Amino acid sequence: MGPSCLMILADGARAEMFEALLAQGNLPEISEHVVERGSYRRGTSTFTSTTGPAHIPLLTGCFPGTVGVPGYRWFDREAYRGYGPAAPRSLRSYNGPEAAWFDRDMDVAHPTLYELIPDSLGVFGLMTRGLEKERNLYSREKPFIWCHSHWFHDYERADRWASKALVEASAAKSRFRFVAFPGIDWNCHYIGVDCPEAIESYRLLDGAVGAAAAKLRELGTYDETMIAIVSDHGHRQVDTHFDLAVSFGSRHGIKTAYHSWPAFRPSFDAVVCVSGNGMAHVYLRGEDGSWSTRPSRDVIERRHPGLLSSLLTEDAIDILITRGEGEAALVVESERGMADLSEKGPGGEIAYSLREGGDPFGWDGLAERMTSREALECTVETEYPDALVQIAQLFRTRRTGDIVVSASAGFDLRERFEWPEHFSSHGGIIRDHMLVPVASSVPLRDGPVRTADIATTVLDYLGVPVPPGVDGESRLNRERNAALAAGPAMASPTTE
Numbered sequence: 001m002g003p004s005c006l007m008i009l010a011d012g013a014r015a016e017m018f019e020a021l022l023a024q025g026n027l028p029e030i031s032e033h034v035v036e037r038g039s040y041r042r043g044t045s046t047f048t049s050t051t052g053p054a055h056i057p058l059l060t061g062c063f064p065g066t067v068g069v070p071g072y073r074w075f076d077r078e079a080y081r082g083y084g085p086a087a088p089r090s091l092r093s094y095n096g097p098e099a100a101w102f103d104r105d106m107d108v109a110h111p112t113l114y115e116l117i118p119d120s121l122g123v124f125g126l127m128t129r130g131l132e133k134e135r136n137l138y139s140r141e142k143p144f145i146w147c148h149s150h151w152f153h154d155y156e157r158a159d160r161w162a163s164k165a166l167v168e169a170s171a172a173k174s175r176f177r178f179v180a181f182p183g184i185d186w187n188c189h190y191i192g193v194d195c196p197e198a199i200e201s202y203r204l205l206d207g208a209v210g211a212a213a214a215k216l217r218e219l220g221t222y223d224e225t226m227i228a229i230v231s232d233h234g235h236r237q238v239d240t241h242f243d244l245a246v247s248f249g250s251r252h253g254i255k256t257a258y259h260s261w262p263a264f265r266p267s268f269d270a271v272v273c274v275s276g277n278g279m280a281h282v283y284l285r286g287e288d289g290s291w292s293t294r295p296s297r298d299v300i301e302r303r304h305p306g307l308l309s310s311l312l313t314e315d316a317i318d319i320l321i322t323r324g325e326g327e328a329a330l331v332v333e334s335e336r337g338m339a340d341l342s343e344k345g346p347g348g349e350i351a352y353s354l355r356e357g358g359d360p361f362g363w364d365g366l367a368e369r370m371t372s373r374e375a376l377e378c379t380v381e382t383e384y385p386d387a388l389v390q391i392a393q394l395f396r397t398r399r400t401g402d403i404v405v406s407a408s409a410g411f412d413l414r415e416r417f418e419w420p421e422h423f424s425s426h427g428g429i430i431r432d433h434m435l436v437p438v439a440s441s442v443p444l445r446d447g448p449v450r451t452a453d454i455a456t457t458v459l460d461y462l463g464v465p466v467p468p469g470v471d472g473e474s475r476l477n478r479e480r481n482a483a484l485a486a487g488p489a490m491a492s493p494t495t496e
């Protein structure tokens with residue numbers, strides 16, 4: 001039936017762990033059926049690096065800021081009436097029933113792969129826009145499996161269902177099939193990063209890929225099926241919880257709305273929305289004291305003198321981003337220094353210049369103007385992979401906070417009202433949250449790859465026109481693919 005794609009989301013898989021398991025021979029099926037036939041690349045996630053927003057690039061080729069979903073939780077000041085509680089009307093948390101709003105919250109101008117490829121099939125995705133009900137496998141069972149997993153701390157059950165569904169999806173007549181495995185992410189959150197249970201989840205996934213490959217071979221579709229294994233974000237062990245929302249009241253005396261019950265406070269002067277626990281959006285009243293205007297960094301300084309510098313002295317807080325004066329102007333600061341950042345329209349040139357002190361990211365000698373791709377290439381090996389483009393894109397949407405906080409490694413930003421406790425987090429802009437494995441049975445071009453590039457690569461492989469306005473670019477290695485299509489004698493092994 002021609003080319004098709006099987007996209008496997010190993011939710012929360014870490015690039016370094018995935019690479020170690022591959023090197024040890026602990027992922028033999030993924031090695032044989034995916035990496036050896038195609039490529040392995042170290043990929044970069046998006047900001048915020050959280051389940052939900054971080055699924056968007058994989059299924060649309062767009063960053064979360066492009067489609068208007070900047071976090072797992074967010075506040076929409078334009079939807080707020082200006083009085084009364086923030087929730088439920090203008091506050092969102094995709095934890096629980098509000099997950100149903102996810103598809104509607106994304107800008108319809110940017111189609112999903114499900115919309116672009118109508119015979120698509122999905123399993124256990126959070127995002128389902130354009131996916132026909134009967135092609136969303138096990139969607140009726142999903143709430144029961146999820147409840148069971150969380151009540152009985154059984155993080156393997158869902159992956160066993162996903163494995164079964166993966167084989168079914170492999171046999172289905174469909175050009176695009178997406179199957180999510182949540183087990184690695186859950187084990188890392190609730191037990192610990194790289195715990196034996198999480199390693200078992202990688203192994204279970206490997207077995208599932210072997211079973212799917214066997215099914216594809218049986219049906220004669222093995223060669224024309226692109227198997228892509230990707231993750232939405234990484235993980236980092238948390239040693240200390242710092243409750244940012246609570247600290248706004250207790251340390252700074254600001255009446256704050258946040259999840260859970262304080263979201264319903266009848267009046268508030270700040271809203272704190274933590275996302276993936278490693279980052280938070282903070283919203284404040286504007287210059288005139290109303291919620292209808294948006295405060296820049298200068299206005300925040302005038303209305304809350306010392307707040308920003310006080311936040312920066314917290315060990316838990318690494319990077320703060322605020323809006324500067326003028327269109328698309330952003331200010332990035334840390335204890336290391338302060339810089340101005342802007343992008344010339346989506347995907348346009350990135351301008352970055354230091355203001356005072358050192359570089360907020362600790363970088364040295366970065367160019368002041370870069371293309372989006374250059375900005376990725378020169379930061380991917382640092383502690384903040386792709387940070388400039390990822391910060392810039394987040395502020396494309398009005399729903400992004402007035403202060404964006406990225407937590408320091410080893411910390412997260414929630415303590416109270418959290419059950420079960422998280423021993424590991426993601427969501428931030430640090431390396432461990434941002435690096436993801438990308439394995440593709442179809443050879444990819446050299447160089448780093450963003451998760452947004454995966455969706456665009458899949459469309460390119462399938463011959464489906466790429467819609468305008470996507471952030472990803474195809475990383476398909478045309479020369480090697482042509483050689484592979486011409487026959488094994490033509491395709492020389494590479495050392496990638």
Ligand SMILES: [Zn+2]
Nearest residue numbers: 011012051232
């Ligand atoms: Zn996730």
